[in-house]
Amino acid sequence: MSAPPYVRLYKPKVRMLWWLSRRSYTLFVLRELSSVFVAWTVVYLLLLVRAVGRGPAEYQRFLDWSASPWLVALNVISLAFVLLHAITFVNLTPQAVVVKVRGRWIPGRLLAGSIYVTWLLVSAFLIWLVVG
Amino acid sequence: MAQESKRPFEPFVWLMFSGGGVAAALVLPVLLFLFGVALPLGWISAPDHGHLLAVLRNPLTRLGLLGVCALALVHGAHRFRYTLHDGLQLQRYDGLIATACYGGALVGAAAAAYLLLFAL
Numbered sequence A: 001m002s003a004p005p006y007v008r009l010y011k012p013k014v015r016m017l018w019w020l021s022r023r024s025y026t027l028f029v030l031r032e033l034s035s036v037f038v039a040w041t042v043v044y045l046l047l048l049v050r051a052v053g054r055g056p057a058e059y060q061r062f063l064d065w066s067a068s069p070w071l072v073a074l075n076v077i078s079l080a081f082v083l084l085h086a087i088t089f090v091n092l093t094p095q096a097v098v099v100k101v102r103g104r105w106i107p108g109r110l111l112a113g114s115i116y117v118t119w120l121l122v123s124a125f126l127i128w129l130v131v132g
Numbered sequence B: 001m002a003q004e005s006k007r008p009f010e011p012f013v014w015l016m017f018s019g020g021g022v023a024a025a026l027v028l029p030v031l032l033f034l035f036g037v038a039l040p041l042g043w044i045s046a047p048d049h050g051h052l053l054a055v056l057r058n059p060l061t062r063l064g065l066l067g068v069c070a071l072a073l074v075h076g077a078h079r080f081r082y083t084l085h086d087g088l089q090l091q092r093y094d095g096l097i098a099t100a101c102y103g104g105a106l107v108g109a110a111a112a113a114y115l116l117l118f119a120l
Helices: A023-053 A056-066 A069-096 A108-131 B010-038 B049-057 B059-087 B091-117
Strands: none
Touching (some): A023 B059, A023 B091, A056 A069, A069 A108, A108 B049, B049 B059, B059 B091
C-alpha cells in the first residue's frame, strides 16, 4: 500500500548541519550525542568487570591502562556528556511523567528534586560500595 | 498513521529508552567518575582486587549491573539512531541505521550477560 498523495506534497529541504545555526539546536544535538558516551561508559565498565574476573594481574593492567593520559581525557569528556544526559533527563522527567498522590498533582520541581536526592543517595551508596 | 502501524515495537523501545535513561543517569556518572577519573588520577586509592571481586560476585550486583548495562545500551542505541536520523538528515538509511544501533546494543547486552553471569 502506497502513502496517500498528500503526504508527499510538501517536503522541506533541511541542511545536514541545520543544528549549527542556533545555540539551542546545537545544545540539543550535543545532548543527543551523549548516547555515544553512555555506550562508551558501559563498554569501559564491562572491560573493568572482565579484568576483575580474570584475576589480580589483569586488574592491575586495567588500572595502569586507565591512567593513560588519552584515556583519562576521553573519560573526562565522557563524564561531562554523561552528566549532561543525567541533568537534562531529570529536568525533563516532570514534563513526561505526572505523579498524583492522594488526588493531588506533585509539582514538577518537587518531582525533579526527589530524583536528584535519589541520584545523590545512589551515588553515595556506590562510592561506599566501591571504596568502602 | 500508516507509518505508525508499521512500527509495532516503537512504544516498547521508547519505554526501554526511558528506563535506560533513568538507569544511566543514576548509576553511570558516579561509576565513570570513580573508575575513569578519580582512581586513574590518584585522588582515591584503588580498591583491592578481592574486594571488587566480592562486590561483583554478589547476585544483586550482577543482576543490577546487567540491567543497567543492557538498558543504558538500548537507550544509547535508540537515541543515537535518532541523532543520525534527524541530526544528519539520514532518514533514507533508517533501516540500516536501526539495525546497526539495536544490533550493537544487543551484542553489548549479550557480552554484559556473559561477563557478569558466567565469567566472574
